[in-house]
Amino acid sequence: MDRLKDKVAIVFGAGPNIGGTIAHFLAREGARVxxxxVKEEAAREAADFITARGGQAFGMVGDARNNEDVERIVAQTVERYGRLDIAVNMAGRVHWSDVLSMKLDDWHDAVGSFATAGLLTTQHSAKAMLACGASGSIIHLLSTAAHFGEADGAAYCAAKAALLNFARSAAMDLAHRGIRVNTVTPCSMEHQLWTTMRDEMFDRDWKQPERHGFYSRQEYLDQLPLRRFPRASDLAWATVFLASDESACMTGVDIPVDAGLRFKYPTWTPGKHAPVDIREYARNTKVTRYGEAQENLTDLLGDPN
Incomplete structure (x- = not known):
């Protein structure tokens, strides 16, 4: 439980799923966080959750795409805790549209937001790490969209790919200064079963979207060799590893946390050989907040049958 003892971290993005879980796990391993x-309530709730369990944390409102906000957040963290060792960034805006219908404002918002947040969180965090003599670790959360083309996802794919190569370049710029920059790539997440995909899962007035690139949860599950979706805790453990001295000789690396999706042969469908019904999967799924199980998904939404 002391893998990050005496280290200080900032997590940009504090919702109860990915960002809040990462913050919780960093704190559990001894980091002050x-x-x-962008929402005050989300930042405060995440910090309260951590402190209620004996960790050290405080919340701040800010937009990782805004230079003044990031500068202020980094400065106040250093003022409070005396140093900075770890920065985790998962900020950005998602827009879905096919190329022919893409609005220029949406394109600028998506492509600019992920890359801009990557630059600002890296730049200000690295300067603070150098000022306090830390051998720091900066971690950016990506998506399979950084590695593949997706119909209706031109802006999102371009944005995440930009962040991926930004992180690689930043890793080279900062390596001789003792600061590492790495990335973590999830695919579609388990918590989406009770957030963005709940109507599809439980047939509640759900209609097939017009998006050409849409896929059902069953279709997605059928492509995962490990036969399950990644959880927020899976991403958190990968982030803890990259934040710790256990990965001290790793920089410019991307860790896929995707149940084997990226490396399977494209035409192989694991679900045809080891079938898992998405409704049965849902019955056995626990809703989690900050990485802790709360209740069964079927208790929350009802039985899909």
Missing amino acids: CVTD
Whole structure:
């Protein structure tokens, strides 16, 4: 439980799923954590969750795409805790549209937001790490969209790919200064079963979207060799590893946390050989907040049958 003892971290993005879980796990391993979000309630709730369990944390409101906000967050974290060792960034805006219908404002918002947040969180965090003599670790959360083309996802794919190669370049710029920059790539997440995909899962007035690139949860599950979706805790453990000295000789690396999706042969469908019904999967799924199980998904939404 002391893998990050005496280290200080900032997590940009503090919702109860990915960002909040990462912040919780960093704190459990001994880090003092600043959790930030564009919503004050989300940042405060994440910090309260951590402190209620004996960790050290405080929340701040800020937009990782805004230079003044990031500068202020980093400065106040250093002022409070005396140093900075870890920065985790998962900020950005998602827009879905096919190329022919893409609005220029949406394109600028998506492509600019992920890359801009990557630059600002890296730049200000690295400067603070150098000022306090830390051998720091900066971690950016990506998506399979950074590695593949997706119909209706031109802006999102371009944005995440930009962040991936930004992180690689930043890793080279900062390596001789003792600061590492790495990335973590999830695919579609388990918590989406009770957030964005709940109507599809439980047939509640759900209609097939017009998006050409849409896929059902069953279709997605059928492509996962490990036969399950990644959970927020899976991403958190990968982030803890990259934040710790256990990965001290790793920089410019991307860790896929995707149940084997990226490396399977494209035409192989695991679900045809080891079938898992998505409704049965849902019955056995626990809703989690900050990485802790709360209740069964079927207790929350009802039985899909």
